[in-house]
Amino acid sequence: MNPDKVEHGQYLDISPLIGAFLCTLGALRFIGMGTGNRSLYIIGGISLMVAMFLRYLGKIGARQRKFGQ
Secondary structure (H helix, E strand, O other), X not given: OOHHHOOOOOOOOOHXXXXXXXXXXXXXXXXXXXXXXXXXXXXXXXXXXXXXXXHHHHHOOOOOOOOOO
């Protein structure tokens, strides 16, 4: 068996982890807004937008594959 031609049929779904990360950034933004900490609000908002941009940028041109194919 040639190691260069190994095809893996199973993929690990990390979308729940990405969603939890984005929710954490959103919570950071609202904590900053609630406490009146302007820098925390701005940093949380900018990091949330960058993370969402990178998430959707990764979906461009990606083929959807069924589990095991």
